[in-house]
Amino acid sequence: MKLYNTLSGQVEKFVPADANEVKMYVCGVTPYSATHVGHALSYVVFDTLRRYLEYKGYRVRHIQNFTDVDDKIIQRAQESGVSEDELVEEFIGDYFSAMDALNIQRAAEYPRATREIPRIIDAIAGLIDRGHAYPTAGDVYFRVTSKDDYGKLSHRTLDSMIAGARIQVDENKEHPMDFVLWKGAKPGEPSWESPWGPGRPGWHIECTAMSLEYLGEQLDIHGGGQDLVFPHHENEIAQSECYTGAKPFSRYWMHNGLLQLGSDKMSKSLGNLVSVVEALERYSPDAMRLYFLSSHYRSPLAYSDEGAAAIERSLDRIRHALTPSNGSGPQVNPSSHAARFATAMDDDLNTPQAVAALFDLARDINRGRDAGQRIDEGQATLRELGGVLGLTFAERASSDTELAAAPFIDLLVSVRSDLRAARQFALADQIRDGLAEQGVALEDSAQGTQWQYQSPD
């Protein structure tokens, strides 16, 4: 299997340090607002990576953090008149329900910054001891000039960063690019005791401390959105390699392209967010996953209702391929599609090609059914490969209202069947049209009439 490594800027053969267990760390969210579809894209990508690795026989130890103390959390909590803890608990709950709905497998552990303070303090103290960090005026900064390959992930030099000229000059810093490891407490902020006075951890150090605690000194895969490459991941590398001396901190760095809304990046600062809850009111979890996986994970993807609706329609054909059949002819052979699927996934997770293989398999199954062939082997493969992409092929869950209406729809369909048998087609069509207006689609076949609620589009 090959994966693109941001560190080298190249597609590389994937070889984990331990042939049996892949150590994967994925940056989690800062829980202060609703989980949005951009988050969903990122976690679907890494969930799919994990599922494929497991499909190939690896054991995957997946760790993902929650940044549960930061400026935005403090600010939002104060605005809302709730405690930081309450705010964080609310949005962690929102996060998990969104991820569960999207069939994203849970990580082995979800460490939180506030519960790893001793570990974080140890790391900061160690960095100071080794000359890579310095305390000043209640804060502690990382000394970027102490790491000669600082910038190797984002492929920049310190000089080019300074040329950006968007750095706030801080009198206490030795170098403008030095970043904070420990923030001295301001009045009213949550804080913890430390050798440098009360305060809280900077953003980057938590990931260093947690990955060390839960995965050891070196990771196989570190993932996140492309917006984390700099400064977050660059700084993680600096901290971790300077603290442990083990290089590389992570063997592979993987970054997903960001979801765009219209022509802009979907982001908290722009406020152009679509929450996962809103999206799932309109589209099935399978459609959301398939939408994200129908373009390559490193490309930016524009989110649109039209696009999601098109994907939802395409799923119908795959779902149809999974309906039972009583064919008795030779089996439809899925092996070439399975091979194509694996080849695609092995090639830096080329999910668009893998999805194409799924659609081709579905067509073969449907064709085989029409020809009276047996299709259960093909269906088993389709379910298995779809499962690697995290697809469940479940029908859309019905609302309570829809469930309550079902007996009446059954009755109407039954009456219509009698009318058709009596060749009263005008009346039968009237019922079909009327149900269609109510969002109920009918399909007649030799086995009788099936009906279902239309997915919105």
Add this chain to the structure above:
RNA sequence: GGCGACGUAGCCAAGUGGACUAAGGCGGAGGUCUGCAAAACCUCUAUUCGGCGGUUCGAAUCCGCCCGUCGCCUCCA
């Protein structure tokens, strides 16, 4: 200003030197089936890959320039 990515059919999107007379999906046209539909299936829907040059026996794929879009450099998946 610095760094980087991208521009493929009406739309989304793979392919990055020869099997490309360019995958897959949506949409569209015609057909099979059907009482008629729907669904499914079949056929068709880019002689061409932003533009112009160049390298090569050969380029969507490599190089140069130009045009356009976007991201990062600041909180962010």
